[in-house]
Amino acid sequence: MSLSLGIDTGGTYTDAVILDAETETVIAKAKALTTRHDLAVGIAEAAGRALADATVDAATIGLVSISTTLATNALVEGQGGRVALVMIGFGEKDLDKSGLRAALGDDPVVFVPGGHDTHGRATPLDLAPLEALLDDAHGEVSAFAVAGYFAVRNPEHECAARDLIRARTGLPVTCSHELTSKLDGPRRALTTLLNARLIGLIDGLITATRRFLAERDVDAPLMVVRGDGSLVSAEFAALRPIETILSGPAASLVGARFLTGRDDAHVADIGGTTTDIALLDQGRPRIDPDGAQVGGHATMVEAVAVRTFGLGGDSEVSHEQGALDPEIHLGPRRVVPLSLAEMLFPDQVVPHLKRQMERPLPNRLDGRFALRSGVPDRFAGGLTRSQADLLARITASPEPLAALTRSTAELATLSRLAARGLVLLCGFTPSDAQHVLGRFDHWNREAAHIGAGVIARQRDGYGRPLAATPEAMACRVVARLERLSAERVLESAFAGDGLTAAGLAQTPIVRRALDRQGGLVRAALILDRPVIALGAGAGAYYPAVGALLGTETVIPDHADVANAIGAVAGQVRITATAEVAPSDTGESFVVTGAMSARYDDEASALAAARRACHDLADDRAREAGAATVSITLAERIDAPVVDELRRFVGATVTATAVGRPATR
Structure with a gap:
């Protein structure tokens, strides 16, 4: 089946496109208001109209994929379900790190004795404080988030807490080791908390989409766009909704490349709630190595290097x-x-x-x-x-x-x-x-x-x-939006160059350049690439933005549904990582991450890490909906030579599995 249905559910509009994957042609498109009280209504209206306009049989749809700004908007606006945070091996002072206390707000938190050390060895676990919380949790929270000290080295305590919560409450539970293999416990806890808070929101989107597809007899795999632009199955995304933050911006980058053929550009997508600005470099989205930052939260989610501003048509x-x-x-x-x-x-x-x-x-x-x-x-x-x-x-x-x-x-x-x-x-x-x-x-x-x-x-x-x-x-309001949009594009360009000092776009020199003010010194700004403007409001605001910045503004055909197009143009992409380090005695080598084991020599440990990463990436990619999988391995070994003696400090092995989603 060559036809795909792409759906983007934004804060204001739900967009739908019918795309012929073989000819890369947009056959039909439609928009409808997003109905937050029941997402199925807006989805049914947009997708139903697109199917009707395309005059195609629903049986010819071989793939359905959705992108969404719902998770992004929820973090920007501080929305989401009430969550109980379970901290294993942490203390009260850890809430003051990584913005965790502010993100928690008045949601409940419980501290549980336990956790592990850097080599995965356990401190005794005592679940009594959690059991006391569960006695009063009914009707008070919608989900749980569990973060254990060094759980990425050994997740057994997180799993024990998860199993207890599920048995006692039946509510959704997110464990930190399921989302990231990186250290920094408080930031990992923050990411887990936000994930749990978003579960109900994304589950509602998936349920609404499935209901519409069933009503229209569309029997095709359902995919969701992650924040790095890759696709995963709906089942995979439902457990990891935090990974859909910046789903909309990621899809817009894929859509911008598809619609314009431009390899290098500033891409600005203006919606009702937010404006998302990111970079296309050599035809690929630039990824943020530090993790997605949305709504003031520094998460550990791998996503496009996008700057999201609370600035939109609404x-x-x-x-x-x-x-x-x-x-x-x-x-x-x-x-x-x-x-x-x-x-x-x-x-x-x-x-x-x-x-x-x-x-x-x-x-x-x-x-x-x-x-x-x-x-x-x-x-x-x-x-x-x-x-x-x-x-x-x-x-x-x-x-x-x-x-x-x-x-x-x-x-x-x-x-x-x-x-x-x-x-x-x-x-x-x-x-x-x-x-x-x-x-x-x-x-x-x-x-x-x-x-x-x-x-x-x-x-x-x-x-x-x-x-x-x-x-x-x-006129005053529109001019203000145009000016703020120009400043936000500049801020993003400065950040792309590593210039992250606050207020650069508001400095007197930059203001003089934007205002075209004369004087003994005349200032001008030149961007290195054009601005591709996307979104329903792009044509209304961004010609003036391009004029302010003195650069070319590209507003492609179908710019109003670029996210929905990008939703069906991506691939499944999954990574798995393992760390290899000497034991504390130096007599063995410890592998953590994709597996947890000890080996007598470095070569055996590295070989085991490669196998574990390869197999885990392959399994997760197929779980995420890939039909066929291509896997590449990369490793970084830290082994300096001192006084002609090689000293192994550690190694990181990463497997990346890539493939197109399965179609019916």
Whole structure:
């Protein structure tokens, strides 16, 4: 079967394409609103429309693959399920490392005696503290994360905790050794915590996709794009959802290469919630050797070297209250655009906006609404009394914040409910601004226009309105998004060159270059490659971005569905790693990672490590959905020669298995 169905589920839109793999031709494409309360609705609408437009029999679809920004957006917005973290062999002070305490928030944590040393030898395990936690865990958490001290050397204690949790609760459990073979326990624990938090989210996406495919009699393997651009089976991804962070950006890079044929480019993908910027180098995505960093979290997930910014078409528009000459702020929080809210809930937004316009004085909460997100009640566990009380007052239809909240403190409570994914916030966005200016017409323009007027009448520190007209306010918002986008591309380019100091794009010299200011010194910036702009909003914003940066902007055909195209153009790629080191006595050699064993000599240990990595990579690649597998081995041996004597310090063996996914 040569036809493939690619689906990308983003924060605002779900995209679908039908691709002929043999001719590399896009046969049909479609978009639908992402329905967060039930992802199947948006998937069915987009994919169903693409199948209908392609006029093909569902039986001809041989492969289905999905990419998603859901995990990325969840980390950026602080969303996800409530998780219990189990730390084996760690102490309270370890929470202060790698941002673990901040990521944990008010989720429960338990410290369990146990763990291993660097050679895999165990400290006695005592699961009593975990058993006490399990007695009270019912209904309080949606998943568990287990991280053991040196578990990558010996995972037996993590496995014991996992088996106990599953037997007692039946809830999903993530162990750190299943996600990475790297050291740095607190960072490994952070990655495991985030993985557990995302399980429900990705499981919902996979379940929704499978339900649609079954309804349409599409009997084809289902794959998911990982953060490095590779594909894995849905079953594989369901257990490791953290690996799908940056799935969307990775797919967009594959799609950008497919659509343009450019080998070297800055790729900027602007969505509703985020803008993702990455590099194509010699036709391949540049991989971040330090692991993916999203939403302020430094994970151990191998992913494209992408910089993700909370900047998109649905970014919340705000300004600094009380400033004399306030700057427009965009994001990082995504809100439902007023024009979209009115379209989804007719006559539920515009009447309130009109009343707000008629009041003599503006209120800082004008133009902002909230409604229930529609997620199942089981995700509302662990709410405080104030959170539960406020949630009870929020309905399934948009209501003004001024009417919902009774104090300033409740605004913070509302933000927490939104971060938990229980509530959706509505407000004025750049997408609304484009409707005001007549450049977008897919939602309700009246709501956008009145909303712009409501925002424009907000006051600066001198008591003046922010803008004279709704159109002037819209222009100001769009110009701000264009300027911020240019700065973000520059920041990413600087980072690609190793220049990571904060604020480089805001320095006076760079500002002078972007503003085309004259003077005794004239500054100019030249990028080394073009900018490929992707996403539904690319054509609306990035021509101006390219002009600001003085570089070519490439907006290819089908840029609006590049992620969905990239979802079916990749390959399965799995790695397995083993470490070889001398024992503490120096009389033997210890192999850890892909296996755990001791050998009398270096050669036997290295040979065993190679076999173990080869077999594990092959097994995991086939488990991940590869039809045929090609395996390459690489090793790094640290054995300096001192005084003409060779001293073996250690070695790392890595096997990489690559193959196209199986098709029906």
